[in-house]
Amino acid sequence: MSNNGSQKRKDLEKFTVNDDFEGQPLKKKLKLGTESSIAMKLMSKMGYKEGRGLGKHEQGISQPIEASKQKGKRGLGLNSNKKGLQPSEVQWNFDAEELGKCEVIDWLTNPSFISEISPNWLENGPVKLALDNETKFCSEETLTSILEGKTIFDSVEPEDMMKARTRSNPYETIKSAFFLNRAAMKMANMDSAFNYMFTSPTNPDNKNESLIARDELLTFADICAGPGGFSEYILWRKKGMCKGFGFTLKGNNDFKLEDFSAGPPEMFEPHYGVKGADGDGDIFQMDNQKEFEEFVRWRTNGRGVHVVLADGGFSVDGQENIQEILSHRLYLCQFLVALSILRAGGNFVCKLFDLFTEFSVGLIFLMAHCFHRVNIFKPVTSRPANSERYLICEGLLQTDLTSDILDYFRLINSKMAASYLGDKSSNWMIRSIVPCRDLTSSETFFNYIVRSNNFLGEMQKISLHKIKIFVQNVNLHDHRQADVRRECLSKWDIPDETKTKNFDEQISAHKCYCSLVRNTYDLPTTALTSRNIDDIKCLRVVKTTVAASTQRCLLLAVERNQVFMRNKTTWERLEYVTSIPKNTLLDVEMVEEQRGDLSRLNRGGMKVKVIHVYDVITWFGNDVTGLNFEERHNLLRLLISASTKVTRPHVTPLHVKQYHNLADVGENIFNRLHYGLVKGGGQHAPKLLLPITDPEDNLPAPASSTFTNNRRDRYMIPHGIYLTVICPLPWIIGHSKSSKKDYYYHVHDRVSRYDMPDDARATYEVCLKNTFYWTWADEVKMLEKQEVKSKQTNNTLVTKEMFLEFVHKLSRL
Structure with missing residues (x-):
C-alpha cells in the first residue's frame, strides 16, 4: 500500500x-x-453541544429530523384504523384454505323454457348506478359481503394493495409463463379444465367425433381481447395448424402480434369492422359487427368458426362496485358477435363480472337456450378476490330460436345506442330484457344462477378477507406459490419456461435448415426425355403441374421477417415480406404473374411478384414430409389459405401449385394456353400464357368489402411441366369397376389391396426422387401460331405430339 x-x-x-x-x-x-x-x-x-438545541440561545430542536413516513398521496389526518386495517400481527390459517375450490364444473343443460322472443320484454327505467338491493339472484349476505369487502380497501394505497394481493394469492406466481400475458394462462387453464374443448372441439352429441372436418383447420375468433393472450395460447397449442380472426378496439388495446413469442401471428388476422385493417374495432357499432361477420364467413367458406373467445373489459377505477352495470352493453355485444360467426356445434367462452342484475341474468338465460349446455366458471388463474368469471358455452344450436335471439340482441344494441349509459345526458337505461317471472319460474335455471352467485361470492369474500389480513401483516406470505405453480403447469401441459425475446439479428439459415430436416433435399433435376419417358408405367400414379420459373428453390422462414431462399447451396435473404411462420420450409418458385385483361396485358396489365408453392417440408417446426402426397398437399392448401392476410396487400402472396392428373393434361393445360404480348416482354416478343386458377378465387368476397374491386385475372408464363410419381414401383394404382374404388397393385407379387401399403406412400423424399421435368424452352411448339427455333438441336427432346401419344398409350393399359 x-x-x-x-x-x-x-x-x-x-x-x-x-x-x-x-x-x-x-x-x-x-x-x-x-x-x-x-x-x-x-x-x-459552530457552537453545538450534545443534547442542546441549535441556535444562539440553544432554542432550536435537539433531535434529528425524522424522515417522512407518508405513503403515496395520502393526506394529513388519514387514519386507516377507521377501516380496521391498522398494522397487526394477525395470522392466516393456510391449512383451512382449500386450493382450487373455486373451479367447480357445474353444467346447465339447455333449459328449453321459452319457444319465442318478444320485443315487448324490454323494460326501461331510470339510470341505476348501484347494486345494493340486487338480491333476486343471490343471498343478501353474499351481496353485502362482496360490496363491503371491496369498499374496505378504499383507504389503502394501490401499492400496498397490490403487494398484499401478490403475497396472498397462491396462484400468483403462475403469471404468464412464456406467453404474452396472464390471459394466455387463463385460456390454458380453462382449456385443460374442459378437456381441451377450445383447441380440440368435439361434437356435443358424440365426444369421439371431432368438430373439425378432415378438409379444414381449427378456426377461431378472438373478440375484445387485445393484446391477444387468448389467441397466442391457441396458436401455440395447435402448433400453427389453425386460423384465427381478431376483432378488438384500435389504439392502446390493440393486438400486439409483434410480441407473440409462443404462437405464430402469421396464422392470425385482425379485422376492425368497416374499412377492415383501417377500422376502429368498436364492437358497439352495428356496422362493424356486420362487416366482421361477413369477413369471417367469407374466409371460412361460409361455415363460421369452431370457437369464439371473448375477454372484454375496461378500467372501472373507483367504480368497482358497479362494474357489472357498466359492462351490460359489452356483455351483449360479445354474445351477439359470437352467435353471428359460430358454426353449428361451436363453442364460446366470454369473461363476465358480477351477475346480480336482471339484465345480466337475462343474457345468460337467453344464451343457455342457444347452446347444448353452459357453465359459469372461475379458473384459478383468475384472481380469487375479484368478480371475474367466465361463461362457457358448448355446442351452438342452429335453430330458429337461436336466430331470433340473435336478432333480439341486435335490437337491444340499437336501443342502447340511442341512449348509451356512458352518455351523461341520458336518464334512462334498459333494466331488463327477459321478464323476471320467466327467470324465476324456470326452477332449474334460477337455482343454477343463485347457486353460482352464492358460491363464487363466498369464495370472493374469503379472498377479500385474506387480502385484508395480508395488508395488516406485511410479513405474511403464501409459501405454497412455487409448488402450486409447478403442479398447475404440469396439469395444463405447459412447459415450465420463461418468455424468450425475439431478436432482430440475422440467424444462420443453414443452421436453422439443418435443425429442421433429417436429410439434405436436392430439388428435382431429372429431365424428361425420349429415352426415359417410358419409365413411367401407370397413368394413375402421375400428377402434373406447370412450372412458371426456370428453377425451383427452397424458402425458409428462420424468424419473423427473416425469410431466406436457397438456390443450389447458397441462402439469400428476401427483402419483401411474406406471411409464413418461423421454422417453415417450403419447396417453391419465384414468379412474376401477369394481372389484367388478356387482350391488354402488354399495356393495361401489371406484373406482381408471387411465390408459387410446390410442396411443404416443415410448418412452424412440424415435419410433414412423412405424409402421403395427397395428405401433404391438402394440408398445404389449408395452411397457405390460413396464413394469407387479404387485409394486408403489402404482403407478398403465396399460392399453392395446382396439380392435375396426367390423363387430364390436355384439358387442364394444353387446351387453356394462350399466346400474346405481356407487360415487360417487348412489343415483338409474344409469350405463351396460362390462366391461373385457384379455388379461393371463386369465393365471392362480401358485398360491402373493399376487396371486390381488387381482383384481376391471373396469368403465368409457362416454362414446362413437372411430372411427379405419387406411387413408387413396385406398386401402381388401378381402378376397380365393380367397387368403383382405386386399389394398389404390386407388379411383382401380383397382390392387390385397397389400403395404402407403407412402401407405396409418396413421402416428400419419394416424390423428389420420382419427379421428371419436361422443359419447353424455346424448342417445344405448344400452339400453331407459336414461334420456336427452326432447328431442334436436342435429339432427345419430347415434343407435344410425342407426349400426347405417350399419355394415350398409358390410357389403354
Missing part, C-alpha cells in the same frame, strides 16, 4: 463507528461513521 493509502487508513481509524450501524459491512460502517464524525466536528466549531 502506498504512503498516501496508509495515511488515509490511519485517518479512518481515528473515527469512531456509531453503534447504530453495527451489523453492516465494514466499508459501509466506516463510511457512515466517517461522515458522522466529520459532521460533528464541523457543528462543534
Whole structure:
C-alpha cells in the first residue's frame, strides 16, 4: 500500500463507528461513521453541544429530523384504523384454505323454457348506478359481503394493495409463463379444465367425433381481447395448424402480434369492422359487427368458426362496485358477435363480472337456450378476490330460436345506442330484457344462477378477507406459490419456461435448415426425355403441374421477417415480406404473374411478384414430409389459405401449385394456353400464357368489402411441366369397376389391396426422387401460331405430339 493509502487508513481509524450501524459491512460502517464524525466536528466549531438545541440561545430542536413516513398521496389526518386495517400481527390459517375450490364444473343443460322472443320484454327505467338491493339472484349476505369487502380497501394505497394481493394469492406466481400475458394462462387453464374443448372441439352429441372436418383447420375468433393472450395460447397449442380472426378496439388495446413469442401471428388476422385493417374495432357499432361477420364467413367458406373467445373489459377505477352495470352493453355485444360467426356445434367462452342484475341474468338465460349446455366458471388463474368469471358455452344450436335471439340482441344494441349509459345526458337505461317471472319460474335455471352467485361470492369474500389480513401483516406470505405453480403447469401441459425475446439479428439459415430436416433435399433435376419417358408405367400414379420459373428453390422462414431462399447451396435473404411462420420450409418458385385483361396485358396489365408453392417440408417446426402426397398437399392448401392476410396487400402472396392428373393434361393445360404480348416482354416478343386458377378465387368476397374491386385475372408464363410419381414401383394404382374404388397393385407379387401399403406412400423424399421435368424452352411448339427455333438441336427432346401419344398409350393399359 502506498504512503498516501496508509495515511488515509490511519485517518479512518481515528473515527469512531456509531453503534447504530453495527451489523453492516465494514466499508459501509466506516463510511457512515466517517461522515458522522466529520459532521460533528464541523457543528462543534459552530457552537453545538450534545443534547442542546441549535441556535444562539440553544432554542432550536435537539433531535434529528425524522424522515417522512407518508405513503403515496395520502393526506394529513388519514387514519386507516377507521377501516380496521391498522398494522397487526394477525395470522392466516393456510391449512383451512382449500386450493382450487373455486373451479367447480357445474353444467346447465339447455333449459328449453321459452319457444319465442318478444320485443315487448324490454323494460326501461331510470339510470341505476348501484347494486345494493340486487338480491333476486343471490343471498343478501353474499351481496353485502362482496360490496363491503371491496369498499374496505378504499383507504389503502394501490401499492400496498397490490403487494398484499401478490403475497396472498397462491396462484400468483403462475403469471404468464412464456406467453404474452396472464390471459394466455387463463385460456390454458380453462382449456385443460374442459378437456381441451377450445383447441380440440368435439361434437356435443358424440365426444369421439371431432368438430373439425378432415378438409379444414381449427378456426377461431378472438373478440375484445387485445393484446391477444387468448389467441397466442391457441396458436401455440395447435402448433400453427389453425386460423384465427381478431376483432378488438384500435389504439392502446390493440393486438400486439409483434410480441407473440409462443404462437405464430402469421396464422392470425385482425379485422376492425368497416374499412377492415383501417377500422376502429368498436364492437358497439352495428356496422362493424356486420362487416366482421361477413369477413369471417367469407374466409371460412361460409361455415363460421369452431370457437369464439371473448375477454372484454375496461378500467372501472373507483367504480368497482358497479362494474357489472357498466359492462351490460359489452356483455351483449360479445354474445351477439359470437352467435353471428359460430358454426353449428361451436363453442364460446366470454369473461363476465358480477351477475346480480336482471339484465345480466337475462343474457345468460337467453344464451343457455342457444347452446347444448353452459357453465359459469372461475379458473384459478383468475384472481380469487375479484368478480371475474367466465361463461362457457358448448355446442351452438342452429335453430330458429337461436336466430331470433340473435336478432333480439341486435335490437337491444340499437336501443342502447340511442341512449348509451356512458352518455351523461341520458336518464334512462334498459333494466331488463327477459321478464323476471320467466327467470324465476324456470326452477332449474334460477337455482343454477343463485347457486353460482352464492358460491363464487363466498369464495370472493374469503379472498377479500385474506387480502385484508395480508395488508395488516406485511410479513405474511403464501409459501405454497412455487409448488402450486409447478403442479398447475404440469396439469395444463405447459412447459415450465420463461418468455424468450425475439431478436432482430440475422440467424444462420443453414443452421436453422439443418435443425429442421433429417436429410439434405436436392430439388428435382431429372429431365424428361425420349429415352426415359417410358419409365413411367401407370397413368394413375402421375400428377402434373406447370412450372412458371426456370428453377425451383427452397424458402425458409428462420424468424419473423427473416425469410431466406436457397438456390443450389447458397441462402439469400428476401427483402419483401411474406406471411409464413418461423421454422417453415417450403419447396417453391419465384414468379412474376401477369394481372389484367388478356387482350391488354402488354399495356393495361401489371406484373406482381408471387411465390408459387410446390410442396411443404416443415410448418412452424412440424415435419410433414412423412405424409402421403395427397395428405401433404391438402394440408398445404389449408395452411397457405390460413396464413394469407387479404387485409394486408403489402404482403407478398403465396399460392399453392395446382396439380392435375396426367390423363387430364390436355384439358387442364394444353387446351387453356394462350399466346400474346405481356407487360415487360417487348412489343415483338409474344409469350405463351396460362390462366391461373385457384379455388379461393371463386369465393365471392362480401358485398360491402373493399376487396371486390381488387381482383384481376391471373396469368403465368409457362416454362414446362413437372411430372411427379405419387406411387413408387413396385406398386401402381388401378381402378376397380365393380367397387368403383382405386386399389394398389404390386407388379411383382401380383397382390392387390385397397389400403395404402407403407412402401407405396409418396413421402416428400419419394416424390423428389420420382419427379421428371419436361422443359419447353424455346424448342417445344405448344400452339400453331407459336414461334420456336427452326432447328431442334436436342435429339432427345419430347415434343407435344410425342407426349400426347405417350399419355394415350398409358390410357389403354
